[in-house]
Amino acid sequence: DEPLHCPLKVGILIPSSLPTYGGAYEFEHTVFAEALKRYYHRRSQSIKLIPIAYDAADIKVWNIDPTRCLILNPKLIKNENFLLSRIEQKVSKLAGHFFGQPVGKQLSDGANYIDILRSNIDILWSSNPNILTTQIPFIITIWDLQHRLQPFFPEVSELGEWSWIGRQEHYMNVATKAFCCVVGTKRGSSELTQFFGVDPSRIIVNPFPCPEPLIVEGFEDHSILSRFNVASQKFLLYPAQFWSHKNHVNALYALKILISSGSDLKLVLPGSDKGTLQSIHSMACRLGISEFVIAPGFLPREELVALYRNCLALIFPSFFGPDNIPPLEAMSYGVPAIVAKVPGSYEQYGNSVLYFDPCKPEDLAINIQAIMTDHDLRDELVVRGKALLLRLSPAAYLDRIESLLLQHRVALECCTLAR
Structure with a gap:
């Protein structure tokens, strides 16, 4: 038939x-x-x-x-x-x-x-x-509506980003007319209804998937780590473009706390400069930790994978979220993640990551110290991360x-x- x-x-x-x-x-x-x-x-x-x-x-x-x-x-x-x-x-x-x-x-x-x-x-x-x-x-x-939640960040407010030629007018014109809007979390759904009046029946919550892990020969890791002058399990990784909202400031302050306590951890910050890189360099110098901070710019995925597989942990202090991809990628490479607690983040990651207040560097430092000293905790986070990815x-x-x-x-x- x-x-x-x-x-x-x-x-x-x-x-x-x-x-x-x-x-x-x-x-x-x-x-x-x-x-x-x-x-x-x-x-x-x-x-x-x-x-x-x-x-x-x-x-x-x-x-x-x-x-x-x-x-x-x-x-x-x-x-x-x-x-x-x-x-x-x-x-x-x-x-x-x-x-x-x-x-x-x-x-x-x-x-x-x-x-x-x-x-x-x-x-x-x-x-x-x-x-x-x-x-x-x-x-x-819809990835996020941060221009409504945190409009003070310049990347969502300057040069018309918020105004009628920017985000606000765009979502008023598009989200309100859509057959359906896809968001990653219930939090994203409630924001879309709150800020733009989209009926919940026209919103689907579909958790964002994790990219398939890239298969790279392990023997290449050593040369990549040597080029960046870092050793396996002796550095933290934060892959993010240098926007204000990415909160590299918290990462530097937390690193300063750890170094002051005797740690020799380094911090690797791959990412393109969007306006804050020079300020981050200056801050690292002012804190006396510039030799512990590596900012290699944008890296090809093959090199980034080598850093994922060999870092002690991924940190993610961004003020924006949820639905951030790097913590999921870290889980796919068997790496624990320490993530800023922002609205909707627990809904995305559950108990598979450690959380910290993005305004409290000491909170991040405590979580990093826990990963360094509690190997059972690190192993448990890796197991939980793998389980989460089965659903994503x-x-x-x-x-x-x-x-x-x-x-x-x-x-x-x-x-x-x-x-």
Whole structure:
């Protein structure tokens, strides 16, 4: 017999963010890789995945058939109704791209791009907070709403970040119109309802998955550790870009406390400079601990993995959260994590990490000291972390997205009737 339903045509933008984006990059690439594996290469009977690319180069990276995707063409006429990512908005305000049809074909009249979308897909799915258009059903992923909770940090308030051309207007325009908003925790759901009035029935709590651990030959670790002048189990790791909210200050103060008590631990801070690196260097010098602090800049994932596998512990003092990826990555490499206690963090990590007040360096120092001296505690955290990750696989994340789509299949079919 013929199946009752046709496959849902789900459009998803191919990730094009750079590795220097950190956790955002890892999250988007993890989700997209799992979606390709499940719905594209295996030809699912229930969902037909249609990748959408900024240009032909994107599809080559992922080994995608160009005849089975849509290509954005940034050279065609701009239109204010086409929503860009917020990063591009800063450059070109509300200007946008137009769609080209499958590779090799371009529109002569960009005004028809919505018709092309409607004829090719039933719903758009974005693994980030941005969406191509709000004029057809779409699912959007909300990472955080920290501009409402902690607007005093410059990265969410300066240069229009908070204002009508920034986060506030973006979420008012997008989150309130979404078919569904995906968040990682119940805390994220309540914030979305509180700040933007989104009905809870249009929010799905889907815990963020942990990226698959990278397999790297162990013999390479020694040369990488030597280059950074650190020894295995003799350093702390905090991989984060140098934003104000990342709270490197707490890490330095905690390290000072430990060194003053006789410790010879070092602190490795991989990450791109977003404006605070020089100040962190100056603070380390003022505290007299500069020789114990290594800031190597952005590192390729292979080198970062060597640091994960050999550090005493990962520390994560960021004021922003929850849904931070590095503590999960640490667990995947068998490393304990010490994480700032922020709203929703316990919901994400449970008892698999140690918590501290991000405003109290002495609190962080006490937890580091516990990891150094209590080997049973360290081993127990590793075991708990592995157990948590069993529930946070990319496959489990896609299971919940698929369930959402199929649960509302009839509503989506109704939306296509007038096309």
